[in-house]
Amino acid sequence: MTLPHKPAVTGGGSAPGAPDLRQGLDRRQFLRRLAGASILAVAAGGLGAVLYDPKGPAGVAGGKVLAGLGDFRAAAPPAGQPRLATVHGADRKAMFDLGVKALGGMEAFVSRGDVVLLKVNAAFASPAILGATTHPDLLTAAVEACRAAGASRVLVTDNPINSPESCFEVSGLSGAARSSGAAILLPRPALFSPLTLPGGRLITDWPVLAGAFAGVTKVIALAPVKDHQRAGASMSLKNFYGLLGGRRNIFHQDINGVIAELGQLMRPTLVVLDGVSAMMANGPTGGSLADLKATNTMIFSADPVAADTLGAGLLGRAPADLPYLALAQVAGVGTMDVASLAPVTLSLDKAAG
């Protein structure tokens, strides 16, 4: 079989009698190419085997879905102790200290080493004086109290409606956080993860600001009191809308339902409802001092339903005008029966006097 080949191969021009180098080289080259081609073919096949997908793509991109943002409630106080405090006055810092003291002091809520997340309302790039956002003085008071109680870190977050940098800067919240030693967590896309509320009808596979809660052990919500045409009022429960991402406005179609679900999304350690001035009209944006009224009240409780039940009165509205309160109560978020929380009412003037 090899005989007929020989002349054809050796007849290629090499000197007769000399060892046929070309043949050897050709064979080596051929083997090398064969090996190279085999490796590439096996590699391609292996890659195909690794990435092989017999089913094809699913209808929606899947992934890990959360069930809640956490329960940050502190241990319930002994029976008979007040669980809701109302403070009247105009000096937010003094009112904050007095209100927290009435509920057992900051130590009842924040322990040494805690990482505290403050959920403010920074929805709009609007200056503090217009009352559309959490007041920077209240933020400062809360941060200082947390630090005094031994918190190792204090974080401040919200997912605003206007551009986040502008909102925190213009509202004065950035400045207050910087000077009091808290860090602002801007809602960058990486902080959002999908969440499905167990038993939820609206918040299903919806992006929420979960990344802001990483490592957090306590959550304090600081909300202003504002008029809101669609929801009736924007207070501490509505403030949790800022934990949602995506085009969350679609939930305005069932605003009461979604606010009740927001209450189940996360259980705060403490809620502070700041009604020192209330936005009576043109809320929740405001934009004019004429929209504000001095209502000189701040409400403290771990129960956002109870706080909002009281807060409605500051806007001249009845709790029945806010259907989400009853829905949240049914869902176990809190109680509209404020009296059951042994509420206390304090006045800054009397306390000082």
Add this chain to the structure above:
Amino acid sequence: MRIVVARRVSQGFFLLLFFWFCLVATVGGGFLQLRGWPINWLLSLDPLPALGTMLATRTLYAPLLWGLGVLALTLFVGRFFCGFICPLGTLNQMTGWLARLGRAPKDRAEDNRPSRAQVVKYALLAFFLGCAALGGLQTGLLDPLPLVFRSVNLALLPLADPGIGVVHDAPRHYEGVWWIGLMLLAILALNAVRPRFFCRFICPLGALFGLAARVAPWRIGKATDKSCGDCRLCESHCEGGCRPSGRLVISECLLCCNCLDRCPSGRIGFAGRASAAGETAVPDFSRRGAVALLAAGTAGVFSAPLWRVEDAAGLGRSPSLIRPPGSLDEERFLARCIRCGQCMRACPSNIIQPSVTTAGLIGLWTPVLNYRLGRSGCQPNCIACGQVCPTAAIRPLSLQEKLGQGEYAAAGPIRLGTAFVDRTRCLPWAMGRPCIVCQEVCPVSPKAIGVRTVFEPVFGGAVDIADAKGAVLALAAAPGTGRSFGSGDYYLRPAGFPDAAARRIVSLSGASLTLEKPLPDLGQGRRAAIVVRLQQPHVDPARCVGCGMCEHECPVSGLRAIRVTRENESRSGPGRMLA
């Protein structure tokens, strides 16, 4: 220090300064934010915007005076800006150098032979100045500083933002930016064909400097005309393609000083005399060059008025052509905008976009507002765009002027357009669903969007009442529409009594329905209708400022159910809609 070292230091400094100014063009007080950086200074050094706006507006906006200073210095020492300052020139030089690593000096010298095509840039300059003379400023398309600012601001930096969050935590978006990025890539890639391809053949600013350099008393040149062998080492790294070994093309020398540095016998110097080997310049005014320039200029003069034939500033304008707050009327705006993209980078809402078609061909890459993109509408308390505009195409407004407060109270706020509710798409108008997000986010006080409350029967909401015990009704069958009737938005109204007060439904489980209050006078066996309480939005055009918050937030996320168009905008008096 050798002159080329000094040149490299200068180029490096200005390139870094350029990147720094791009990086910090974000409103805020942080380290990587605007604070007080003079981010327009490099643009101000460019005399082409100064010359262009002078021709187009017959005025010189104060910050552009810097450019005339640069032009004046060029009249004395030649194209130092190209060699020592221009950031795009530096990028071109670097890529050209990289593309020729390891090449022999002879091959390099071939690449640097003067080419007849170098006259093209003069024709482009003449064309653009012809346009500008009749009010259509187009220089920014190819002027290297607006071009490089636009490219880096809109195409390069947004690539670094998502994930890394260098400057912005959220990704920035720009319409049609693919072309802007591709243009920069193409300009850099062309350096593989010839070193500094853009500078030699295209750059209209280089052409302007080339004209100025013809009269410069100080210039590069050979000290003696004695034959200097045939090494052509001087041309191996000649960036301008200006033939320093022979008859120097003086208009093309961009003062890279490589010839001076590389001449082994030190014959080349920078001095107050012409090159001993002779000089020439392009274009050659005594011959066809002058005709070509004249033709290009005439073409510009002819083309500029064509957009008036379109009536692109008047009735021919697109209704979506909404300019940033403080923008001049369309005609005066186009006489000033150099498309540098500074406003688009500075806008915290990311709604200022480079126009691709909205502003017409004449307005390619000029700023337009797109309320569908970005993070929100135009924020009432922000005036960043006017503050960073280098030519005042967007006037630097004060907050008082924007909001119509204080001494501007009589003039009222700056209006960008008017919002219109599309009743065929709006949820409460067309679909029987509560919403009014637009009313909620309207930042005007009192709000420019009001609501009227109506009760509408819901589909499949007709129910038979089997039994009534006070406010608790037993229905004959559970309504099967899948809606949450206990959510506070739904009411029950006795059928056949359209004027009867509807009662709010508190809860509905199965066929048991609880009302807020009992229905009046309702016996057993009666029919009733479940109605939904809808608040339907209405825009008050006298209050609407066209900020687009409503359009941005509208949950009908494709074609929004409330949209802002340019009617009633402040910048064009004849654009007023209301009598």
